[in-house]
Amino acid sequence: MTMRPPAEAGDSLQDVDTPALVVDLDSLERNLDRMARAVADTGARLRPHAKSHKCPEIALKQIAAGAIGVCCQKVSEAEAMAEGGIDNILVSNEVVGRPKLDRLAALSRKAWIAVCADDAGNVDALEAAAGRADTVLNVLVEIDVGAGRCGVPPGEPAVVLARRIAGHSRLRFGGLQAYHGRAQHIRAHDERRRAVEGAAELTRQTVALLAEGGLECGIVGGAGTGTYAFEAMSGVYNELQPGSYIFMDGDYGRNLGADGAPFDEFEQSLFVYATVMSRPAPDRALVDAGLKAFAVDSGLPAVHGFADVECVGASDEHGLLAITGAGDGFGVGDKVRLVPGHCDPTVNLYDWLVGVRRGAVECLWPVTARGAVL
């Protein structure tokens, strides 16, 4: 059930079969370097999120550039990363249910594994799974610092849960997970900064309260591509978990920097390469990429390099382009690059990442954790 690769190393970009997930390697490498340098100055550690790329080759590049390991969101994703040679993995999420807990515990015998919890019963289930596997699990308490998703409230409830973890013989209290997901796509720079300052203050108070109780936070983790600089400056977060920065997407492209201009610290390196399959009218073209080739939760893709061509609709296998200009380059068989609205769920649709440098295919990377929902 793995699809054939859409290209071979040495092919020209023009020869890549479509739709295909294409990554510009020069841009990817510059993004890797920029993040590594930006974080190196802060004293915080970089633990990029592998849910964005699901690709051990990229995780290894991140580690080579200074990251201490990766985050995963699912046990099956962590298994794919461990198989790919990553030996330091934080599952930045709750893991529920015996099959997954047993797999997580088994994995902790092969790699350094930490996991998050926000529920007393789940903590006890983690202890039981660690016992069955004769292992030890590092457990972070997730606190809700404004995302309105998982997590116990900051402060005393976090201390209560941390004590429960520390009181178990097979569990080690590993610190706090304090990710402010909602803040990532607040468009205005100062508003985004204030949201993270609020999260950091709640986190700081919780860290202090835990320390009073003798519970040290090895990891204080959070941050994404939209806010990582603020968490890094906070002095309380010591691990940063951005994922999208390697690829970027339409949604992050709509964030604004300090100067009010579009956030451009990282380059768009990820594209859905598509072919014009029909040109029924001068003002309309159809490409062979639709809802199974890009995620639309953050809007339709942009057509790269064409200000007068807009993707205005998508069905299962078609993308509908509205052409207001001359429309050159949109004949049947012409190929175009689309910028997906949201990189993570788009990458998850593909078995292969086609690495391209200056118009030639350099590598094919398997998206090993594609479909790793368990």
Next chain:
Amino acid sequence: MTMRPPAEAGDSLQDVDTPALVVDLDSLERNLDRMARAVADTGARLRPHAKSHKCPEIALKQIAAGAIGVCCQKVSEAEAMAEGGIDNILVSNEVVGRPKLDRLAALSRKAWIAVCADDAGNVDALEAAAGRADTVLNVLVEIDVGAGRCGVPPGEPAVVLARRIAGHSRLRFGGLQAYHGRAQHIRAHDERRRAVEGAAELTRQTVALLAEGGLECGIVGGAGTGTYAFEAMSGVYNELQPGSYIFMDGDYGRNLGADGAPFDEFEQSLFVYATVMSRPAPDRALVDAGLKAFAVDSGLPAVHGFADVECVGASDEHGLLAITGAGDGFGVGDKVRLVPGHCDPTVNLYDWLVGVRRGAVECLWPVTARGAVL
């Protein structure tokens, strides 16, 4: 890169690991029977669309129930179906680019294959590919009967393209593809009917014009789950291509029948099975299924069987449920069934379909054409 199955035959539904794509086999079989019986009375042939299920096991059941073959939307999807034993396939879409054309031509040596075209250059490319493979391809002219997607205008332009096909030595003119995609989800029954009556009239005129020129339409194809009864009644369509009827989804569930009540001819058989992974507040629960576990292009999923629980948000790996009632059954570890908004791109996220009957897992079907975008 194929994910492990989330269950084994004989497991109880409760033991299925999540998120998982679960199909109620009793409902699926009733849907298969209902469509087969509804079409049998009309004289039209049933050629269900495999883009919905991407699963040869289900295609074989459709054929056993009277379908003459399947539609596919992609060459790689057609290859998966042919490998799974389906020998009569209409690619109800344009195929562009030499790699795909050569694969299509190669496939036509193993199964009866037809394909659509709406462009003279593409017709010539089909001829060339058929020549390279020393085979013959059946080619339908796609006409735009209101969908605003691919297709030449009905009438004379269709005749011109059909003549071009018929004039090639390796191509056979196979008829018309006249699918009205936009009509499928028009909510009001009479409005839906009128849209298809308009499409049928344009199709009828084109068939007549072709006949005047000595070009007979072996296939006049179109129709989906929302409108198939109207095309069947038209007297001009002779092949019906519904796909979603086997599963149904939230979007089709919002269509209305002739009596103004929700369209309920087919049963919801497809669910995303999910686990409550966090219950941070009485009015909020998180499930372990998000943007990588269901498509949201037609809205967020519904929570099956709970009128007072609503899915109000989704991020990559989380679904956010708002609970207005007592919230029993939404503790950490409890499992729920979600009804996806759109079945086709949801199925495309999974490697396995878990077939369940009366609470027990009966079979695991591979979604063989998952990710078949090429």
